[in-house]
Amino acid sequence: MSVQVQKSFEEDKSGGSAYGKLYLVATPIGNLEDMTYRAVRTLQEADIIAAEDTRNTRKLLTHFEITPGKLLSYHEHNKAASGPELIRLIIEGKNLALVSDAGLPAISDPGSDLVKLAIEAGISVIPVPGANAALSALIVSGLSTSRFQFIGFMPRDNKERGTLLQSLQDEESTLLMYESPHRLIKTLDSILEVLGDREVVLARELTKRYEEMTRGTLSECLLWLEDHPPLGEYCIVVAGARPEEVKERRDAWWQSMTIEEHVNYYEQQEGSDRKEAMKKAAGDRGVSKRDIYQALL
Structure with missing residues (x-):
């Protein structure tokens, strides 16, 4: 296993062709005043902006008077094809800013897959934090x-x-x-x-x-x-x-029983009918009676 260390803002001194960087830029979750100065500057300076919905992002850019670089689409349905292409552009030296429709990219968002590809390729991934719902x-x-x-x-x-x-x-x-x-x-x-x-x-x-x-x-x-x-x-x-509550549940007398044994206990020891026994077992376990029924099928 090799350790990978990212120095986000250290200049490349190798003399070779340096990779670009992937910036994860937070956007407002509702109120446009949540946009940070740094986020605006990053989008202004980026060579490429990758967006979940380019129409929404274009409205955001217009509001902040940002003249975008190349605006490309990257979302759940095209990430398999678009992701490697975006990585290729960064390797060629382009700085790419990734945004979602609202909030931080890569949270409940296909941006997490692009981050993995970037790390595997040795590309610096830089957060530009902001609003999160x-x-x-x-x-x-x-x-x-x-x-x-x-x-x-x-x-x-x-x-x-x-x-x-x-x-x-x-x-x-x-x-x-x-x-x-x-x-x-x-x-x-x-x-x-x-x-x-x-x-x-x-x-x-x-x-x-x-x-x-x-x-x-x-x-x-x-x-x-x-x-x-x-x-x-x-x-x-x-x-x-x-x-x-957690301790009481973990110390419960029925913990070592299977669901079948648990239901049988109420039938045999307390004389409950099958339906009532399942209801009691469900109550003990904190699940629905339907879950008990499904488990016994």
């Missing part, structure tokens, strides 16, 4: 900021979403997630079902005119949403598991 929601949430875990977008598939949430049951750090308005309620229902009625903050339209933070328990926020339908993109901030 998840961290902005976290710091105003009122929940613990000492430890947190970024989940990104939750899986659309019910089973996959349930499996992911079950793996987070004993996670004591604050959880950060992104969600669209039309899937918000379904996602909150899943979190409530698997993780229990925890404290949650729903942050929407961050830095924009209609910025709003809704704070309460999951059940309270779901009730509130019945009269206030979701609008805009959301960042969900969920309190982590309490240490005493």
Whole structure:
């Protein structure tokens, strides 16, 4: 294994043809005043700007009176072909600035694949930091900021979403997630079902005119949403598991049992019917009865 050391701002003194650099440039998540002086300068000086949506980026450049270098498209659907081509241009000496539609590139974003290609090619990757929706929601949430875990977008598939949430049951750090308005309620229902009625903050339209933070328990926020339908993109901030809950679950009498043995226990020892036994086992394990049923098929 060889160690690779990047000296981001050290000039090439080899006399050979120096590679260009890959700049990861943060863009506003809503309020255009979040753009930093450094981000504007980097985009002004870049030979190439790679963007998730060139139409959105062109509007941003126009607003800041930036005359772009070559503006190229790089997104999830063309990254396999576009990525190596962008790397070739950097190797030829071009400085490339990568932007996403909003916030930091390479977070829940195909930019992470371009970063890997650049590192493999020995190209310097330089962050130009700025606004980030998840961290902005976290710091105003009122929940613990000492430890947190970024989940990104939750899986659309019910089973996959349930499996992911079950793996987070004993996670004591604050959880950060992104969600669209039309899937918000379904996602909150899943979190409530698997993780229990925890404290949650729903942050929407961050830095924009209609910025709003809704704070309460999951059940309270779901009730509130019945009269206030979701609008805009959301960042969900969920309190982590309490240490005493985690200890109680780990010390539970049924821990060594399979799901089948757990359900059989309630049937044989307490005389519960199959349906009631599955419900009790699901309650013990903090999962839905449907998950128990699926596991027993």
